[in-house]
Amino acid sequence: MAETHSLQDLQQPAVSSKVFIQRDYSSGTICKFQTKFPSDLESRLDKQQFEETIQTLNNLYAEAEKLGGKSYLEGCLACLTAYTIFLCMETHYEKVLKKIARYIKDQNEKIYAPRGLLLTDPVERGLRVVEITIFEDRSIGSGR
Amino acid sequence: MHLGVSESMRECEYSQISTRSSTPMETPYKKKTSKKRKWEIFPGRNKFYCGGRIMMAKQTGVFYLTLVLILVTCGLFFTFDCPFLALQLTPVIPVIGGVLFLFVLGTLLRTSFSDPGVLPRATPDEAADLERQIDVANGSTGYRPPPRTKEVVINGQTVKLKYCFTCKIFRPPRASHCSLCDNCVDRFDHHCPWVGNCVGKRNYRFFYMFILSLSFLTIFIFAFVITHIILRSHRNGFLNALKDSPASVLEVVVCFFSVWSIVGLSGFHTYLISSNQTTNEDIKGSWSSKRGKDNYNPYSHGNIFTNCCAALCGPLPPSLIDRRGFVQSDTPQLAPPTNGITMYGATQSQQSHMFSMESKPIVSDTETERLPPHPSSSSRAASQ
Numbered sequence: 446m447a448e449t450h451s452l453q454d455l456q457q458p459a460v461s462s463k464v465f466i467q468r469d470y471s472s473g474t475i476c477k478f479q480t481k482f483p484s485d486l487e488s489r490l491d492k493q494q495f496e497e498t499i500q501t502l503n504n505l506y507a508e509a510e511k512l513g514g515k516s517y518l519e520g521c522l523a524c525l526t527a528y529t530i531f532l533c534m535e536t537h538y539e540k541v542l543k544k545i546a547r548y549i550k551d552q553n554e555k556i557y558a559p560r561g562l563l564l565t566d567p568v569e570r571g572l573r574v575v576e577i578t579i580f581e582d583r584s585i586g587s588g589r
Numbered sequence: 590m591h592l593g594v595s596e597s598m599r600e601c602e603y604s605q606i607s608t609r610s611s612t613p614m615e616t617p618y619k620k621k622t623s624k625k626r627k628w629e630i631f632p633g634r635n636k637f638y639c640g641g642r643i644m645m646a647k648q649t650g651v652f653y654l655t656l657v658l659i660l661v662t663c664g665l666f667f668t669f670d671c672p673f674l675a676l677q678l679t680p681v682i683p684v685i686g687g688v689l690f691l692f693v694l695g696t697l698l699r700t701s702f703s704d705p706g707v708l709p710r711a712t713p714d715e716a717a718d719l720e721r722q723i724d725v726a727n728g729s730t731g732y733r734p735p736p737r738t739k740e741v742v743i744n745g746q747t748v749k750l751k752y753c754f755t756c757k758i759f760r761p762p763r764a765s766h767c768s769l770c771d772n773c774v775d776r777f778d779h780h781c782p783w784v785g786n787c788v789g790k791r792n793y794r795f796f797y798m799f800i801l802s803l804s805f806l807t808i809f810i811f812a813f814v815i816t817h818i819i820l821r822s823h824r825n826g827f828l829n830a831l832k833d834s835p836a837s838v839l840e841v842v843v844c845f846f847s848v849w850s851i852v853g854l855s856g857f858h859t860y861l862i863s864s865n866q867t868t869n870e871d872i873k874g875s876w877s878s879k880r881g882k883d884n885y886n887p888y889s890h891g892n893i894f895t896n897c898c899a900a901l902c903g904p905l906p907p908s909l910i911d912r913r914g915f916v917q918s919d920t921p922q923l924a925p926p927t928n929g930i931t932m933y934g935a936t937q938s939q940q941s942h943m944f945s946m947e948s949k950p951i952v953s954d955t956e957t958e959r960l961p962p963h964p965s966s967s968s969r970a971a972s973q
Contacts, residue, residue: 465718467759470741470750473888474762474776510906512890512899520902524798527695538904571709571909573758 458561458580466499466575476506478567478575485579489560498552498564499575502545509541542568628912632710633772641912643702645785646770652701652785659697659803662843663690665836666810670817673834677820682813689806696799697784704908705789706775708756708764716757723752744887763888765869775909778861779868788868791908794901797858804848804855811844862900863893 628641737752765777776790821830
């Protein structure tokens with residue numbers, strides 16, 4: 446039983462807790478997350494790093510939802526082609542979402558995973574929250 | 590995966606989490622069960638077709654009526670009136686009619702079949718976290734808590750965000766829960782039985798285009814059918830004209846009764862778009878100056894032109910519910926009860942289900958046998 450237990454530890458880290466960064470609606474309905482540093486992460490992460498991650502995410506979402514010449518052009522073109530153009534082309538929003546997915550993967554690899562944390566892409570949570578999973582720190586004993 | 594070195598352990602740990610594929614531990618033991626797509630376990634009251642690509646409300650009878658009315662009226666117009674008009678006046682008439690008809694049909698189908706902007710329900714962890722925060726704020730032990738609201742200031746206006754007991758989320762501003770579809774919809778306008786779907790953020794522009802083009806089509810058909818009858822009457826007399834073209838009578842009747850409501854609706858929605866309000870907000874008078882001197886719409890961009898452009902040509906957000914994605918292990922299969930304490934307890938056991946194994950909770954019996962530390966990992970989670 447003991448061997449299975451340690452083998453278990455090696456292969457599947459236990460989740461200690463999850464932190465949810467809620468949306469910030471003070472600027473309206475645009476997608477923006479609160480930059481307040483959650484207390485649960487104090488032992489694992491720098492406040493500055495966290496704020497930088499969230500701020501970059503906010504900027505990327507703002508870019509996706511930006512109203513400007515380019516988005517209007519895309520909208521008009523889509524309307525004229527009866528929206529069939531999206532069968533062969535990605536919308537600007539989708540392109541930015543892919544960029545965000547790459548950024549989150551990159552942040553996980555470089556900053557979060559080495560600290561036993563995992564960022565979940567908000568799009569997998571309906572753009573409601575940024576979910577940060579805190580894993581048990583296995584460097585502290587066998588974590589029982 | 591069977592190495593004991595810490596760096597590769599870290600890699601193993603990371604790759605286990607970030608990828609969606611099943612863990613190596615799972616495949617030798619687990620039987621190949623057919624993977625379900627997310628639309629098959631969608632909790633709302635929606636109907637899905639074409640493998641989840643088409644999404645409609647449960648009651649679609651009126652939508653089929655709309656479709657039949659449009660198809661029959663246009664069919665009669667093209668068959669009985671257009672040949673005469675093309676010969677007597679100009680062949681441009683059927684061409685314009687055809688273009689309008691196709692546009693109407695296209696926008697109708699697009700409105701009816703697309704996701705209006707449904708907000709996916711909270712995962713059990715999120716719901717538990719929110720409950721914890723609310724309990725802390727209320728100081729109550731939480732059986733049957735009072736209705737929860739959160740206030741937020743948007744562009745100087747105080748907006749109340751309501752907690753949705755069904756979806757277990759605080760609804761974003763302008764979102765509303767549709768009782769017919771049992772979903773929270775972002776920028777909820779109204780549930781339209783004529784299109785068989787909710788009208789929300791993602792399909793509002795198609796809905797507007799539909800009613801606008803339908804107004805033009807109705808007026809177009811009405812005008813030209815009248816023209817047709819008048820031209821025939823000049824030749825053969827009024828009664829003979831009606832006898833020669835009985836379909837025209839039906840078309841005139843349908844168009845006459847439709848034109849008032851559809852043109853009226855188009856005008857109403859043009860007003861809503863130019864002031865950036867939803868039907869919901871307008872009916873409740875949320876931003877009406879009658880409520881108070883300082884009451885104004887915080888979402889308006891300031892001028893009519895920007896509001897129209899934003900509503901009609903702005904970026905189209907993608908669907909948040911990922912209908913065609915495959916169900917993963919951490920997708921909740923059951924709805925936890927709304928009672929605070931019970932849900933919290935249920936979440937704890939669900940949490941350990943989710944994170945100590947990468948498999949569906951349905952096959953939990955098999956999994957529990959394979960992973961003896963399951964109970965201890967849940968106690969670990971509880972102690973944190």
